[in-house]
Amino acid sequence: MKKFVLSRDDLNPSDYSIEYEELLNEAQYSAVMHDRGPVLLVAGAGTGKTRTLVYRVARLVESGVDPSQILLLTFTRRSAHEMLRRASQILDERCQRVEGGTFHHYCSKLLHLNAESIGYPENFTIIDASDAMDAIHLVRSRMDIPKEQKRFPKKLTLYSIISSSINKQRSIRQTIEDEYPQFISHLEKIDELNSKYQDYKELNYVMDFDDLLVKTRDLLLNNDEIRTQVASKNRHVLVDEYQDTNALQAELTRLLSSYHKNVMAVGDDAQSIYSFRGADHKNMMRFPELFENTKIIKLEENYRSTQRILDVANRVLEEAQEKFDKKLYTNNEQGDLPGLVKAANMNDQSRFLTQMILNLREQGSELSDIAVLFRNGRDSFDLEVMLNKKDIPYIKYGGQKFTEAAHVKDVLAHLRVLLNPKDAISWNRILLLIDGIGPKTAEDLFSWAHQNGNPFRPENAPNISERYLTQLKALGDLFSKLKQLKGSVPEQLQAVVDYYSVFCKKRFDDHPKRMKDLETFVDISGTYRSLETMVEEIALDPIEATAIETEASQKDESPLILSTIHSAKGLEWRTVFLIQCLDGILPSGYALDDEDQLDEEVRLLYVAVTRAKEQLFITYPALFQSRYGDYFSNPSRFIDELSDELIEPWLLVEDNEASQQSQIEDKKDRLEN
């Protein structure tokens, strides 16, 4: 028996209601009981990192720390909620009062509270990446960019350059030199555009995602009083998924914990998969440099997976050029050999999946114990069609979001100008819908609205052409109605949807589906406390596209999970299928000529594999079907060399009778449609 000397806390260990020592292993226990000062918790996949955080929250609350003085920063809002829910379960409801969310959420909250100090009004609007790109587009069109021989970067590229320079804390020049050398000749213009873009946002009281971090950093850095006030409130700061934080977030972590210096960063450098967002897994190893007297605790025993799954995971990690000094081990059972399934084509792959899933369900598995993972959002389209056909309920994480679809953004824009009349991006969007109004007229109308009184009566503007006068009146009427309906989000939303339906029909061929989406949106909008919270939460935490459909159909069975690997971070399922494991997809074709990026793709595969508890299947089609034609494809270079002892090859064979049957069904389906 090892002895562990506890430093005295507010509460004597023997007085705790939870038996931490029995419920945790030694390393977990020491993390949970850690008293003061910075800690770096290096936790491999499935080693109980979440469990440790949950118990630490409970332990802190139980020992008398005011829950509102604990800050739990996580990668998604979902995971913060889940952790606090679990902490509440093992202790009590007090844990729900812990301050939790993403860096962006927390920063947003601080900025709203201290808006005055940064020269913003309290009602500033948060714009998402696509709004930001619209703004950049607008700014660019106002500059005169000479039509040189060389192409000027597109708005997407410009946004990436600007965002990357911020998240990696480098100059625009450095960013272009490192990542976009082809645009170095445009450096001056890009610099100018960037500063105009920054001005534009301040002028219109909007902030993009990066501003939330930058402006909070600046607020805390430049304002001693506020920093002391904020940091002294954060008695304990816990940061999850630290391997995916960037330089800016590391600095924020330091500032936020600068008073009490009780900070615990938790992560696994082998699972760092967000470098495209400026994250640097080396951040983790730099933590002890940034925080003096850091205690390092390692969690090494895996409780999640069978040994055979871990064998594959360990082998995968060897593919990386940069070695990790870790090998996952477990005392769990050996388990079944993972399967490597080669399907003839994508359709067969989907058939295999649906049939396996139905089999598992028959054997008593919950659908929600099964996950299908993939590299890109679109890799599941074929499967989704088949799941729909077979009536298997699923929810998909990652890929296109519901609230990012054009029709939803259109509707939201009408509500956003209500909250922030200076939001030029939304005005632009609204006005461009109207027949006869293009970019120029929209801009003129907006600048009129800014200088003169009431932007909500756009028909009063001068020089209005007959072509769109009545339409502008209708818009004005909509705003009056919205103001009357103040306080009821669903009614306001319904009014916009009614107004918008005519535009929807004109703009989209698939308007019936889109209108149905919008009606569902109206239905669920009652869950938001106010228009302000709805608009803000949707920007920071967009609704998943399938969440709305699942809500609509109200299936009583908990759904199957489809997810991009990125969105599957931190989660686990009994059975995991990784589909489309092809060279050019995983690793992505974009990563092939860069060693660092290839390493990240290895880590991505590693994350996917380590999500599985009991069963793992990696599948790929031999024939890749694209719009330009079909061609034979190779399995991912990372799995191609795995030996049969590690992963068992599966062969799909047709049951002739059954295949005839399914052909008949296919025919029936076609006749019915």
Add this chain to the structure above:
DNA sequence: TCTTACCCAGTTTTT
């Protein structure tokens, strides 16, 4: 001068 219709190209991952 401004709008719109049409065509073509390219499509990672997310707060």
Add this chain to the structure above:
DNA sequence: CTGGGTAAGA
């Protein structure tokens, strides 16, 4: 399926 570019039409 969407963005961007072009050319014709108002």
